[in-house]
Amino acid sequence: MTEKPGFDELPALIASMTGDEKHFHAAMSTLDVLWVLYTRVLRVTPAMEEGRDRFYLSKGHGPMAYYATLAATGFLDPAEFQRFGAFHSPLGHHPDRVLVPGVEISSGSLGHGLPLAVGTALGLRAQGRSEPAIWVLVGDGELDEGSNHEAIAYAGRARLDQLNVVLVDNASATHGWPGGPESRFAVEGWSTMRVNGRDHDALETAFTTPHAGRPHLVVAEVAEGGS
């Protein structure tokens, strides 16, 4: 494996993958959130221990920042990026958990990651395992999908405090969210916070804020654009 890149090197790595991939802005919108999660918050290593925290990338388009972060944290060999999107490459324009080490869910079609995460949180509860945390990254545009709202409502009622959502808000939802997307979560009983999505310390503080008895939402605000 080639040497692990640092955060400052990630944009160049991402650019090396983009080619004709149209979701460059989507990838860049998630980069800081992913970096803070993987380097400061998630208890996960390439060994993928059973008791690890889970990260589900629901907004599967523009996965280049995800791949770059996985490379920087030892899950992936950056040399793979040269084959990004090729027929035999494990790295597609939407990630596949069967093909990519460290990827917990296959995503692409929007509105699946959060409902899957609710299932995993319920599964861990059924097993009496209270420690692993589940993290889901969704986009504000993705929140339009109705399946998310089934999940948001149920997670609140079930008081799934192992469940955490980081919503990258780049104002891409076509019709917007009155009161911000966090209002939709708050009404269902979630803990909610909004922070600057480029401020690593603020992100870490929000991600690690206690929220006993409630699922947790962090809205990470980034510049408008992408999706």
Add this chain to the structure above:
Amino acid sequence: MAGVMRERFAEVMTELLGEDERLVLILADLSVGLFEKARLEHPDRCLNLGIREQLLISVAGGMALAGIRPVVHSFAPFLIERPFEQIKLDLNHQDVGAVLVSAGASYDIASGGRSHQAPGDIALLDTLPDWTVHVPGHPDEAEIHLREAVMGDGRVYLRLSNQSNERSYAAAHGFRVLREGGSGTVIAIGPMADATLMATEGLDVTVLYAATIRPFDTAGLRASLLKQKDAAVVIVEPYLAGTSLTHITTGLPDIPHRALGLGVGLVELRNYGTPRQHAIAHGLGTAGIRRSVASFFSL
């Protein structure tokens, strides 16, 4: 026999939840009353999500990712048709398993109209790989299929119905010979066995039976056809007519053959009434099946 398969499912599933901590039953309001004991005894492993059928399947997928063996139950249209993308992506594409158990079948809820009928459920699942599909013809078969399914890790669809044969014919995978004849083969699936046997009484045909339709028992069909003078087969399915014809054709690439699929017609009957009236309207009553079989085999 109304409702007995679903009631047997509730009884056995409740028992299984007490035996195997890997199992979780997930509901979406329907049939919840049948599982009150299970919900009291296993509040974290017998869940009612409310009327949220997309979430129903996604939660199963997420649980399977955590090592749970999820069993998911609702009426067929709300279990298979409404959340079909979740089945495709949150089960198949995640490469995880689950046991989906439906009730209502094609027209058990005849008086409920089209919204509560799902004759196309198995045809839909046929667009996805690696599903085992059981269509039990008797509560005893349903119980055997359920017990087998929860032990595994794969993707299983168990299609319960209020329509039932008077006795169990077989729950083993593959075709069982119910009657032998020389002019051709008639395959009866699940609850169609009694009607098919009556319809073919006195006709010189072999009658095969299966309650497990996926994987399709190509070897069993070939063995039957090779004994007969005419490689001709009629399959009588209690769901969309012709659903299994592709499996018959692709399984017999080297045998010139004729095949006819009987089942629920591709029409929207804007009628209510009873399941029996719907069966007759689709040519699945005894007289309708006999007429089709006799005509096909020129008997």
